[in-house]
Amino acid sequence: MASVRARSNNKKLFFDFQYMGRRCREYTQLTDTPANRKKLQRVLDKMEAEMTLGTFNYADYFPNSPRVQQFEHQQSRIQTRLSNSPTFKEFAALWYDEMSIQWRKTHKLGVKDILDQYLLEWFGEKGVSCITKTDILAFRSSLAKVQNRSGKSLSASRINHIMTPLRMILNEAANRFEFSSAYHGIKSLKVPRTDVEPFTLEEVMLILKHVRPDFKNYYTVRFFTAMRTSEIDGLQWQYVDFERRQILIRQALVMDELIYTKNDGSYRAIDMSETVFQALKQQQEATGDMPFVFCNSKGGSLMHRNVTRRVWHPLLRHLGLRARRPYQTRHTAATLWLAAGESPEWIARQMGHTTSEMLFRTYSRYIPNLTRQDGSAFERLLAQHSTEENSHE
Known part of the structure; x- marks a missing residue:
């Protein structure tokens, strides 16, 4: 120093x-x-x-x-x-070709979109070794003035997402051409924590009572299994084990393409409750001859945007419930399991988390008596001790 x-x-x-x-x-x-x-x-x-x-x-x-x-x-x-190092555009193309072989289709498209829409326009003709920290910070500042399709400024999370390929490209170029990366010392923007918005059990029952009959089983499984949208939309009958009462998560539907689950935690078996078991049995009568558990009239997979626009949001408006993303069904399952006193380790496995840490960090405020950490256990201990003392007198 x-x-x-x-x-x-x-x-x-x-x-x-x-x-x-x-x-x-x-x-x-x-x-x-x-x-x-x-x-x-x-x-x-x-x-x-x-x-x-x-x-x-x-x-x-x-x-x-x-x-x-x-x-x-x-x-x-x-x-x-x-002086012999390439331009940013040249090296970015090389880097993309080398890296994309290990990426999924969605990630490849996302990175390419960032390159084409943001990075190449700003840095394309600059020598990759001539880009300075000032250039990088100026670029990041410019992103704060960009508006998305809704007319809102880009969020800190989105800006960090755009900056990630830039950091990777510059650091890799620095290693290959033996210069100091200008990205050194630049930290990501602080992203405000977003609260989850789970439904109460009463709201869940209200939704299931009034939802379109052909989607009742779909939302029952969503609310009581914590499956992600891509997982339930990609669920096929071959992965529903009625004998063991398990739903096997092996693939997900992303951009109309079935892909393997993204990590070892996502590759899991979800235990069926009786409610889920009965919902899937009823669904089997309707779509058992189709590959997908939940499908359109032609047997193809559901288009989640259409379902959200035509079924989910109109139903919430009709019931007078606050508008929320369908992903909140996953958060709802977690909070209901915790409130029921299920083991956090079991819940973590059902959700595809490697540890239970995220459960306590994300959901504890919705469960006043989570693992009895509300002081009531201590109150009962004191009351029991007082009762025993009085009985001895």
Whole structure:
């Protein structure tokens, strides 16, 4: 860490800092006083700022230092090497081709959209090694002025999502062409925590009572299994095990394509409650000859946007319930299980979480007596002790 220090023999101050991978000490004739330390600290702060921005010139501060020539020679070699590095557009295309083989279709399309819509327009013709921290921060600031299709500014989460490919491209280029990545030290924007909005059991029963009959089984399974939209829309009869009363999550429907579940946690077996078992038995009578459990009139998979627009939101408006995304059915299942006193470890497995930590972090405020952590257990202990004391008297 850069600092202003004093020599032990004559108490003269000197700079101690790192530059281009080397430790540098540059001595002054100033004596060690508070005023002189403050003066040199201001100089040091300016030096560090210029190093961060890539505008620092050693000769401007220490023209008589023997290191000037060393750094100029080193800088010359670096510039020669960097002049042979590609443009951002060229390297981004190479990086995308190399990386996309390990990505899913949806992720590939998402990254390509970010490149085409944002990154290439801003950085495309710049040399990948010439992009500075100032360029990156200016680009991020510009994203805050962009409006989405709804006319709203991009969220912090969306901006971070756009910045991720930029960070990966610049860091990979820095490794290959041996320069310092300008992205170093840039932190992601802080994303406000969003509350989940589960339905109460009374609201769930109201919804199931009034929903279209051909979608009652669909929403029953959604509310009482915590399945994701892509999982229930991609559910096929071959993965419904009535004998063991389990729903096997092996695939998901994403952009009209069946894909394998994204990680080991998502690959799971969900235990059927009696309510879910009966709903699926009824559904089997309707669509048992089709590959998909829940399907359209032609046997094809449901289009979740159409279902949301034509069934879900109109029903909530009709019932006078606050508009919420269908994904809240998953949160509802979690809160109902917790409220019923089910084991957090079991719930985590049903939801596809590797640990129960997220349950406590996300849902605890909706369950006043979650694992009896509301003080009532202690109250009962005191009451029991008092009763025993009185009985002995």
